Amino acid sequence: MKFGLYPGCSLEASSREYLESLRAIAPKLGLEFEEVKNWNCCGASSAHAIDHLFSVALPATILAQAEQQQLKDLVVPCAACYSRLAIAKIELTENAKVRNELQAKYHLSYTGTTNILTILDVLERVITPEVSKQLPKRFTKNVVCYYGCLLVRPQRITNVQRVEDPQQMEEIVKTIGAHPLPWGMKTECCGASFSITRTELVGKLCGRVLDDAVCRGAEAIIVACPMCHSNLDMRRSVIEHVTGKKYTIPVLFITQVIGFALGLTPAQLGMTRHFVSTESIVSTSV
Amino acid sequence: MSHRTFTITHENLLDVLTNTIAVGNRLVAPVRRGKKLFFRDVQEVQSIVFDFIQSDESPKDLVFPRVEPMLAHEYNAGNVYLIDFAEKLQPLPTILFGTRPCDAVALSLLIEFFNEGVGDPFVEQRAENLTIISIACTRADSYCFCTSVGVSPNDSRGSDVLLTPIDNDQYYGIVLTEKGNAFVKKGGDNFIPSEPKDVAQYIVTLREEFTPQEITQRLANAFNHPLWMDASLRCIGCGTCTYVCPLCSCFDIQDEGTQTKGVRLRCWDSCGFSLFTLHTSGHNPRHIQSERWRQRVMHKFSYIPQNRNLLGCVGCGRCSRLCPADMNLKEHLCTITKEMTEVKADR
């Protein structure tokens, strides 16, 4: 199965392991990716707060390029990038005014033929019951799936069924043997880009997430967003400082746990790059 | 000019017509409006169309307009005042140029019809002021059937001047009436006197499909023939055929106005309309379309000949050309002559 791919900046830098693990599992699942050529910033976290038209123009450039490459389905692993691209697509297809302005100002043309998919949409398609039967390993951990905000919201854009209690990630991890637990922080905010400006706040918010995960007996938190990951993983010391508790629970990308079940090594999956040790997972899984 | 026959070049003819307008005559001639050809008031002679087989509209409303105000009335404080438009009518001297001979024949019959008996002051006054310059037919199409109804492509009846296009962009003309003479006189040197010529070679030949007598005879006993129904199934009941017919003369009197003031109008009507013969009681003696179609054919080809010894048709073919349902009168008449032979009256 071939998909277009828009990695975005995080996947090339702070969350390299996300892209590495995705590229690592791809051949085993029969996935092929064609990267959008000459891609630019999606504008996440700041553009939409400054200039609406510009915030659409940035992702629109990417969409126009994807369309030129005739990429029918475009995977956007980063939740923030996904949100920007999906919003831009809706603006471009439904808002004639914006479309015309963009055309006039930036000479962008996009007809809406490219679909935008989250990483979950892709995995859901390729991890069929047959695939799950043939996995060399099983990831039999108690886990909590953490969606954060942008994967599911706003509902108008994402079309997620149970917006406060999504199930997509749970269904995927179940197929590789994990036991997803019900919990309360599934779609709470991690603090996202406040990580830089108000690190304490991120500590507080992520603390709640970790607290709930731990007290439910989870052994790992599964994420599909580089921002969520870095806040829960990289900011662990700040979190512990704020809450005054210690947490050892590792935070894994969904691509990593799948890679694990596919028999890939932690190094192949970039697990060695994590701040919080993933040893507990690696050593005990079968 | 003493001769009754002449020649004139196309260019000179246009000059004459321009001059006619300049001296205050009204010139009506065939002009195009979109894809259609109408007789309209002409200011620029360049707009006159010469190359055509038949116009879409007939020139009949020059004498029998589609709307004719006949009188106006007013009620005021117990008194009624009347204005008779027949008295007020002052038609401009009008040159009708470029009609086909069949139309000229039709106009003469129409005028004759209206002037029968007490006469019709409206038609009469208009006819008096009308000079008809017709041009003989050098072409015809399959809808034309003048020769079958006793009219010829260069019929001179009804025309004041009859022109025939001959070689070298010239016309050979015959002056037929005093009015025609007056017209030619005003044209002065442009008209070159000529000896009478035989111009038959220029005139289109049209096969005679049947004779008027044949039709009239067949129709006399054909009232209840099933052919009427079969032939008129596709007729949708509009008034196109009657309104474009140069001879159809049925009209409807309409009053417009209020309690105190109004005007009486004479408007065209059509025997094809379902309301044409509707009685107040709700009864309609011609209640289906086939009966109306039969009426139209019978009227033109049986009743009029019986009463007036002429046909109500000149074979111009407009009704067939313009019929939205392709009701072809010539074809129909041929069928009648062929198929109605054995049918006896079964009433």
Added chain:
Amino acid sequence: MKEFEPKIVAFVCNWCTYAGADLTGTSRIHYAPNVRVVRFPCTGRIDYNLIIKAFERGADGVIVSGCHPNDCHYTSGNFHARRRWIVFRTLLEYIGIDPRRIIFSWVSAAEGAKWADLVNKAVREIRELGPAKEFINMKQWYEFEKALGGFRG
């Protein structure tokens, strides 16, 4: 020369605008005398043909007014009327008749002042537009007839 005084006819519903115009009266609010009111049970009853007739007979403007949406005495007559007007207005414009000559409005039984205001504005606006020339043109066939001896296109 005397200023052009437009003739305007107002088609109003009995329950809202007619009552509103009554209120204008009881409130003694003066307004321009150019308008003549025709009372209908409901705006839903107003036939577009009557609007045409008014113009043909010499109106320079027409006011059509009834109950505000959701206030119709018959619940939905005004909604039906509104739909009819949307189409009628567009068609008139398409055929070349200035839609500004027809003024549509909602005036409730409580809006006496609005009625006076509506009439005054309508008179002012139509005065600026001048006589309804489109319909005057159409009626000229009558003069034409006298001059040329027959109406023809």
Added chain:
Amino acid sequence: MARIGVFVCHCGENIAATVDCEKVAKACAQLPGVAYSIDYKYMCSDPGQNLIREAIKEKNLTGVVVAACSPRMHEPTFRRACAEAGLNPYLCEMANIREHCSWVHPKSEETTLKAIDIVKTIIAKVRKNQPLYPIKVPVTKTALVIGGGIAGIQAALDIANAGHRVILVEKEPSIGGHMAQLSETFPTLDCSQCILTPRMVEVAQHPSITLYTYAEVESLTGFIGNFVARIRKKAKSIDEKLCTGCGECVNACPIKKIPSEFNMGLGTRPAIYIPFPQAVPNKPVIDRSRCTYFRTGKCRFCESKCPTKAIRFDQNDEVINVQVGAVVVATGFTVLESTFFPEYGYGQYKDVVTGLQFERILSASGPTLGEVRRPSDGAIPKKVVFITCAGSRDPAKGIEYCSKICCMYTAKHAMLYKHKVHDGQAYVFYMDIRATGKGYDEFVRRAIEEDHVKYIRGRVSRVYERNGKIVVCGADTLLGAEPVEIEADMVVLATAGVANPGAEELAQALHISYDRHRFFTEAHPKLRPVETNTAGIFLAGACQSPKDIPESVGQASATASKVVALFSRDELTREPIVAVVNRCAPPLYSTCVGCFMCQTACPYSAIEREELRTRDGTLVKTVARVNPGLCQGCGTCVAFCRSKSIDLQGYSNEQMYAEVVELFAE
């Protein structure tokens, strides 16, 4: 030729001050058809009216125009005067030269000319007036009440007590409705059942009331005074005459675990059941969808235990047609279930309940016998959070309106909880407290001040379960929007009151209108709050909008008085201002071609289909017919009809046309 009399009123100085009335009268005298024209100081006075009466007789008038004030004022007066003189009242019209002329223009020539214009147009109209005769419709003096909740019960009793017959239809096996489910009622805290039960019994025993429970109205045809209702009596599977209500069968039923509707799913019931102990009628029904016998063909335990042999497995639904003169719709409402709320856990947490469920928990006859115990583990909750406006006043959820009763019952819930669990803590999250009723605000204050219920002004963003607790995350907007997190044992959602699931279908069956929330629409929000737009159909209770008990009862009595007023006459007389489909001579019979596109234009569903036949019975065509009993005379169909086959009496095409044309006649 018409002989019209024109009577120009001076109205003292009201008209005469600015309009030259004499001139108006003189001008009108010149018009065609005017036989008599006069001005007078006060036309509405006795001498004035006499003037008209005399003129009608002496001048043999065929029409009357009174140029005076607004027809909305005195049209009935002058029409009556004409009738007294033997002239059909509908041949009299008024020209409004006061409100529309003398009062709004200064004294001037122009004002007088306008007055003449106004009178002229009305004369033109009267020339085309036709005599009309009031429409008389007989009245069947039986009322159909749909819904046996407190509103339906009250309406039925009031109508029956006025001496009329009532048919009460209830779709559940027992009457009582939501009120029967309530524990105690605000603001007096009297027991709901205790005040309701006597009324239920009264209904059952009333000689004028026929009660059909477990029955539904399928369709309604006809019009005011003359409806025919089709009622489906669902098979109860018992012979009610034989059944004594002993309950042996209920005990015998092996299927016990069916969630009880009456207890809002918190308790269970068997397949043959009496919904609650005080049910009326107190006889069981078999729920065929759950009964083992009906599902598998075996069992019949109940039959074997029945001492009177009253079980009837072979009973069929019975469909009856009843003739009624009026219909009261009192079908009530329902509340949103907790599954509706994503942020409150989609109903997945057992201890997040709706207000109605909490009523059952509080109720002495409820699943916990009145002890406050939470559904998940039966523990007594020590911390209960009440969330008001769950769904209500939330445009994003599609329920913009206030459900009206939640503030009060939440205060009641919190109070009753505190009364039963003395060491418990109750929190109420609220947007505003709407306690606008007699004793209502005092009641809420009591909850706060005496029972120490903690009211927190703010919305709850999320509820989730953790370690057997329900964590409620919200904000206290009175404390600077500080986030609040409460680990509660139980959460009660005051979920929005919404229309019943079948409301739309019922409205369509009855031909009444409903709003976009599917609540039935009243004829006028202020002046006709209990009538619908369909004459003869009335509303009571929460089917129109959420209501508390006193309001429902009040509205039910109001409705009853409307019905009784309708039944006080043997015949209804209606203004003949109705639309009529034309008839003409054969073979056309009518110019109507039966496109029936007018049907949707009619707000009253008054346009029916009528088959036109020749004398020998051959069908000519099917055309529209306006039912004069239903038509209210708006004329929308008239303007719509392409072939002008419908006309409105009193505002006919000829009349309106004449008026318009006359305006411009010189």
Added chain:
Amino acid sequence: MKQLHERAHELLEQKAVSVIIGYGEGTEGRVRPVFIRTLEAVRLLVWDDRCRVNLAVYLNKPEIRKFGFPIAVVSTPATVRTIVQLIAEHQLSIGDVVVLVRENDTVRALIQKEDLEQYARNNPVIFPPFVIEEIELLKKMSIEERFTYWQEELAKCFKCYACRAACPLCYCEKCITDVNQPQWVCVAPHPVGVFEWHINRAMHLAGRCIECGSCTIACPVGIPIALLTIEATRVVKEEFAFTPGIDCNAPSALSTFRVDDKETFIR
């Protein structure tokens, strides 16, 4: 054409229909409506690009109805929509008409509601280029130019009512123009009478016109008369999202409403 002949043969042989309304060769290369009632006559049927006139008009004609339903009609997409609209307007019932259509080079017979509606939905009426040109031309005009344009065009009208007769949706037994109490439409073909007639025609077809163009084809004096009803239908489509002729149960666009219909023009 061969398929059509086979189908027609089959229908007549099985007595499934009383008559087949189709196109046959006319005069001067024109096609004309033909009414096939016998097996021998089936060969007269032709079906090519000339077959544009909407034959549904004959379904309203009493003489044709007398043959008895079901009747088969050789149909263009516009004819199908017309038949659906006639069903919606209670002039025909499902099963009265066997609708012969061309689909992917085969001839199909549509009878059932779903089939008719599906075909109608999938096969919109396509305007010939000159109509689109004319529409664009009018769009660009100022209101005064449009007035002049229409005055010139309508001046040709002599009220032969070919437009009415050719329109399958003008089935009233008494047309408004024939109503004289009161005289809504002046009978005379003077400018006022002509204006009244055409505005009424457009209003009456608003939200009903299938845009088949039969009226324009029929007009003997060449008025682009369909433009008016096309415009009326355009407004209805744009303002009320209503397309006629695709739903056998649709009510009329003008006898229904939405509470949020546009009212920017109302004060």
